[in-house]
Amino acid sequence: xxxxxxxxxxxxxxxxxxxxxxxxxxxxxxxxxxxxxxxxxxxxxxxxxxxxxxxxxxxxxxxxxxxxxxxxxxxxxxxxxxxxxxxxxxxxxxxxxxxxxxxxxxxxxxxxxxxxxxxxxxxxxxxxxxxxxxxxxxxxxxxxxxxxxxxxxxxxxxxxxxxxxxxxxxxxxxxxxxxxxxxxxxxxxxxxxxxxxxxxxxxxxxxxxxxxxxxxxxxxxxxxxxxxxxxxxxxxxxxxxxxxxxxxxxxxxxxxxxxxxxxxxxxxxxxxxxxxxxxxxxxxxxxxxxxxxxxxxxxxxxxxxxxxxxxxxxxxxxxxxxxxxxxxxxxxxxxxxxxxxxxxxxxxxxxxxxxxxxxxxxxxxxxxxxxxxxx
Amino acid sequence: xxxxxxxxxxxxxxxxxxxxxxxxxxxxxxxxxxxxxxxxxxxxxxxxxxxxxxxxxxxxxxxxxxxxxxxxxxxxxxxxxxxxxxxxxxxxxxxxxxxxxxxxxxxxxxxxxxxxxxxxxxxxxxxxxxxxxxxxxxxxxxxxxxxxxxxxxxxxxxxxxxxxxxxxxxxxxxxxxxxxxxxxxxxxxxxxxxxxxxxxxxxxxxxxxxxxxxxxxxxxxxxxxxxxxxxxxxxxxxxxxxxxx
Numbered sequence: 001x002x003x004x005x006x007x008x009x010x011x012x013x014x015x016x017x018x019x020x021x022x023x024x025x026x027x028x029x030x031x032x033x034x035x036x037x038x039x040x041x042x043x044x045x046x047x048x049x050x051x052x053x054x055x056x057x058x059x060x061x062x063x064x065x066x067x068x069x070x071x072x073x074x075x076x077x078x079x080x081x082x083x084x085x086x087x088x089x090x091x092x093x094x095x096x097x098x099x100x101x102x103x104x105x106x107x108x109x110x111x112x113x114x115x116x117x118x119x120x121x122x123x124x125x126x127x128x129x130x131x132x133x134x135x136x137x138x139x140x141x142x143x144x145x146x147x148x149x150x151x152x153x154x155x156x157x158x159x160x161x162x163x164x165x166x167x168x169x170x171x172x173x174x175x176x177x178x179x180x181x182x183x184x185x186x187x188x189x190x191x192x193x194x195x196x197x198x199x200x201x202x203x204x205x206x207x208x209x210x211x212x213x214x215x216x217x218x219x220x221x222x223x224x225x226x227x228x229x230x231x232x233x234x235x236x237x238x239x240x241x242x243x244x245x246x247x248x249x250x251x252x253x254x255x256x257x258x259x260x261x262x263x264x265x266x267x268x269x270x271x272x273x274x275x276x277x278x279x280x281x282x283x284x285x286x287x288x289x290x291x292x293x294x295x296x297x298x299x300x301x302x303x304x305x306x307x308x309x310x311x312x313x314x315x316x317x318x319x320x321x322x323x324x325x326x327x328x329x330x331x332x333x334x335x336x337x338x339x340x341x342x343x344x345x346x347x348x349x350x351x352x353x354x355x356x357x358x359x360x361x362x363x364x365x366x367x368x369x370x371x372x373x374x375x
Numbered sequence: 376x377x378x379x380x381x382x383x384x385x386x387x388x389x390x391x392x393x394x395x396x397x398x399x400x401x402x403x404x405x406x407x408x409x410x411x412x413x414x415x416x417x418x419x420x421x422x423x424x425x426x427x428x429x430x431x432x433x434x435x436x437x438x439x440x441x442x443x444x445x446x447x448x449x450x451x452x453x454x455x456x457x458x459x460x461x462x463x464x465x466x467x468x469x470x471x472x473x474x475x476x477x478x479x480x481x482x483x484x485x486x487x488x489x490x491x492x493x494x495x496x497x498x499x500x501x502x503x504x505x506x507x508x509x510x511x512x513x514x515x516x517x518x519x520x521x522x523x524x525x526x527x528x529x530x531x532x533x534x535x536x537x538x539x540x541x542x543x544x545x546x547x548x549x550x551x552x553x554x555x556x557x558x559x560x561x562x563x564x565x566x567x568x569x570x571x572x573x574x575x576x577x578x579x580x581x582x583x584x585x586x587x588x589x590x591x592x593x594x595x596x597x598x599x600x601x602x603x604x605x606x607x608x609x610x611x612x613x614x615x616x617x618x619x620x
Contacts, residue, residue: 057450060482063480135413164427187403191400195393196393247378249378273378
């Protein structure tokens with residue numbers, strides 16, 4: 001036996017065909033027996049050249065492309081694109097469109113979080129959660145069809161407003177759906193939160209401190225679960241969010257250990273309830289705005305030269321678009337800051353010291369979406 | 376607005392056992408045995424789709440002008456204008472859509488000035504080869520559906536299509552008009568030839584040094600659909616689109 005031959009540590013490649021990696025990405029982990037000592041995420045399998053494609057399109061044609069950045073957060077991605085162009089043009093969106101955008105965004109947030117909850121269920125071996133969460137999600141996708149005409153690739157926001165006003169009876173249907181959801185989600189919560197197997201697998205793993213959050217640039221529910229009290233909707237309000245009353249769920253504010261995977265789970269569940277509240281308030285505000293008022297204003301095709309930046313709160317974190325325009329009708333450069341791309345870079349920090357079986361539980365809390373990560 | 380989930384569940388009760396989740400699953404099992412199923416027998420029954428559903432593009436052949444706005448609005452460039460014969464035997468230009476490339480964004484219907492392009496509720500588009508995915512203008516026709524739901528939308532509603540209502544919905548992009556730079560015009564008449572609505576007439580404004588007539592285009596605002604064909608085809612860039620905001 002060669003004593004110098006190092007056999008106690010080895011690199012294991014998890015992905016791109018591993019069931020825990022939702023999409024095409026690889027997590028290479030260095031394992032000492034069962035304990036992880038090092039990890040390295042590898043992404044780029046789904047690189048489509050999205051940013052370069054945009055340089056070849058006129059401004060209006062990029063909106064349906066922005067839908068394709070993330071399959072479950074399509075509304076927020078086309079919204080942030082419209083927002084950066086509106087900032088470049090320095091125009092105000094009509095008031096009715098501002099509330100419609102909020103409603104559409106919050107429907108998108110609920111259905112995105114339900115997709116995440118379903119994925120967590122399968123990752124932790126609980127297929128019932130998967131089926132129940134997707135059943136609830138179906139109602140919100142039906143609302144998307146009513147409002148925008150498609151389930152996932154919504155193509156709803158436009159530069160200077162939204163595509164169409166809400167259909168007749170949409171308010172009634174939406175409120176029925178939301179009220180039903182607020183009751184039905186408790187069934188899923190009882191399935192997950194009272195189960196010792198589910199909670200036991202999430203508690204005490206994947207710790208992140210507030211300092212790590214600042215160093216890695218983590219945003220979204222992962223950040224709020226670690227005690228950092230920041231939400232773009234509240235602290236830098238866009239559209240109609242400044243008129244709404246809502247609570248930003250923050251956990252582990254005084255915990256020196258920081259937040260674990262379970263706190264990220266709780267933050268997301270609470271966010272769904274707050275989104276329901278925001279939809280309810282937006283409809284109440286929409287009643288005061290006359291139906292004849294416009295939902296969209298006409299904007300010029302060419303955008304004045306300059307650099308502009310816009311950020312909004314994605315279901316996964318803070319999504320930023322940076323636009324460099326050169327005065328023509330096509331963008332010179334459009335940079336996308338994806339929250340998942342940044343969050344997954346902290347995976348090395350999160351999985352260090354845990355066991356291999358805990359990796360799916362930790363990585364599920366990132367809510368991986370490869371479309372926006374690789375672009 | 377207080378927390379709804381975080382306040383209701385005190386920390387010590389979390390993850391206490393398996394009895395409650397098991398009970399929930401049994402309850403749901405009994406419920407779903409009694410109630411009717413959530414799923415439907417798909418090929419025989421179909422999901423209800425609303426009127427503004429964005430399936431494949433549809434074309435109302437007799438309304439189309441062949442102006443080509445849809446060709447330029449399409450983000451995936453899946454539309455092209457082809458020569459086809461209409462009912463009267465004339466050769467006309469009409470859009471042909473490659474459904475294999477179409478991403479159902481609905482821009483062709485949104486930008487169409489005469490609402491000839493519509494979005495349809497047709498979503499079963501699989502074919503055995505790629506050639507069949509190219510829909511020629513006659514195949515693009517869609518008869519419309521029954522009245523289902525009225526929707527605030529700028530495109531033409533399918534239920535209206537079935538009822539034969541041809542009221543034009545609110546046009547959004549039609550206010551842009553081409554304007555002429557007199558000094559650049561060389562009286563070539565190309566703009567008058569390419570105009571799909573024959574809104575452009577050439578008017579004699581004088582004679583040049585050689586005694587030939589100088590003709591300038593006059594654009595009839597009521598006929599113009601701001602398709603920009605004249606602007607694109609002008610050899611000297613004398614025509615420019617003027618945006619009305």
